[in-house]
Structure formats: structure tokens, C-alpha cells
Amino acid sequence: MPTARELMTNDVTCIGAQDDLKTAARRMAELGVGSLPICGTDSRLKGMLTDRDIVVRVLAEGRDPGSVTAGELAQGEAVTIGADDDAAEILRTMAKHKVRRLPVVDGHDLVGIVAVADVARSLPEQPVGDLIEAISEHH
Template sequence: MPNARDIMTDDVTCVRERDDLRTAARRMAELGVGSLPICGEDNRLKGMLTDRDIVVKVLGQDRDPGSVTAGELAQGEAVTIGADDDATEILRTMGKHQVRRLPVIDGHELVGIVAVADVARALPDRPVGDLVEAISEHA
């Protein structure tokens, strides 16, 4: 069974903790992505920032995206997966936390991102279908 390192995207761009959300939004647009890992000055993962976070937590509350930093939106510890964890663990973690993307960590270093699409390409249809169903459930 493939592990996270086998199926992840290893070309990962971080937004820095101190970057304002206008900068983060531009970076998302340039890369064509809807989320970015938030990395600290020590290059450790501090959280994930999504386009939805920017809209709901900043624009939706009439806050200025030029004065809010990515670090301000990093809440708690990010849900991650180890580089050597297998696809079953990836699916379990995604389903449990209802996320579509997981940062991949090797020790304390961010080495990639694994998305539902990566898992879908690597596994038979049914486990992926179960995952999509679990992610889509409402509490």
C-alpha cells in the first residue's frame, strides 16, 4: 500500500506567519490553490490557511486583509500525517477530521501535501468513496 511520501505533492509553498492575508490571497491565486500551510520563522508548520478562512473570518467580519496576519488565523495544532503513514491512515485521518488536504510531516519538517485526489489516484474507488462521504457529513 502506498504511503504519504509516495502520493504527496512535494512542491509545497508556505505562507509565513507574519504575512498579511492580502499577500496570502495573492499567493493562492498565483498557485491556483484554495489553501496554504502556515509556516513560522522556524519553518515549522503552524496551521493551514484556506480561502474560506479569509472570506468568513476576515472579509465577512469587515476586517482589513492587509492588517490581519496568517498567524492570527492559525488555530490550534494542524492536523497532519507522517510521511511514512500509509494510505489507510491518510483516509482515516481525513475522514476523522473532515479535511480534504493534509500537510505531510517528516519529523518536524513540512515535506508535502496529500489531497483526496492524490489518494484517489493511488487506491481503488471504494475507500475513496467512503472518505468523500465521511468528509461531506455534517455534525
């Protein structure tokens, strides 16, 4: 079974915890992505920022995205997967936490991102179908 290291996208761009959300939104648009890892000045992962976070937690509340930092939206410890964890563990972690993307860490270093699509390309249909169902369930 493939590991996260074999499935991940290793060209990862972080948004700095001190960067404002206008900068984050521009970077997402430039990269064509819907989420970015939030990294501190120590290059450690602080969380994940999604386009939905910007819309729901900032714009919908009438806050100025130019004055809110990515770090303000980082909620506790980010859910991650180890670089050597296998696809089954990736699926379990995604389902448990209802996420579609996981930062991949090697020790304390962010080395990539693994997405549902990455896992789907490498596995039979049934486990992937079960995952999509699990992360799509409402609380």
C-alpha cells in the same frame, strides 16, 4: 499500500505566520491553490490557511485582510500525516478531521501536501467514496 511520501505533492509553498492575508490570497491565486500551510519563522508548521478562512473569518466579518496575519488564523496544532504513513491512515485521518488536504511531515519538517485527489488516484473507488462522504457530512 502507498505511503504519504509516494502520494504527496512535494513542491510546497508556505505563507509566513507574519504575512498578511492580502499576500496569502495573492499567493493562492498565483499558485492556483485553495490552501497554504502557515509556517513560522522557525520554518515549523503552524497551521493551514484556506481561501474559505479568508472569506468567512475575515471578509465576512468586515475585517481588513491587509491587517490580519496568517498566524492569527492558525488554530492550534495543524492536523498532519507522517511521510511514511500509508494511504489507509491518510483516509482515516482525513475522515476523522473532515479535511481534504493534509500537510505531510517528516520529523518536524514539512515535506509535502497530500490531497483527496492524490489518494483517489491510487486506491479503489469504495474507500475514496467513503472518505468523501465522511468529510462532507455536516456536524
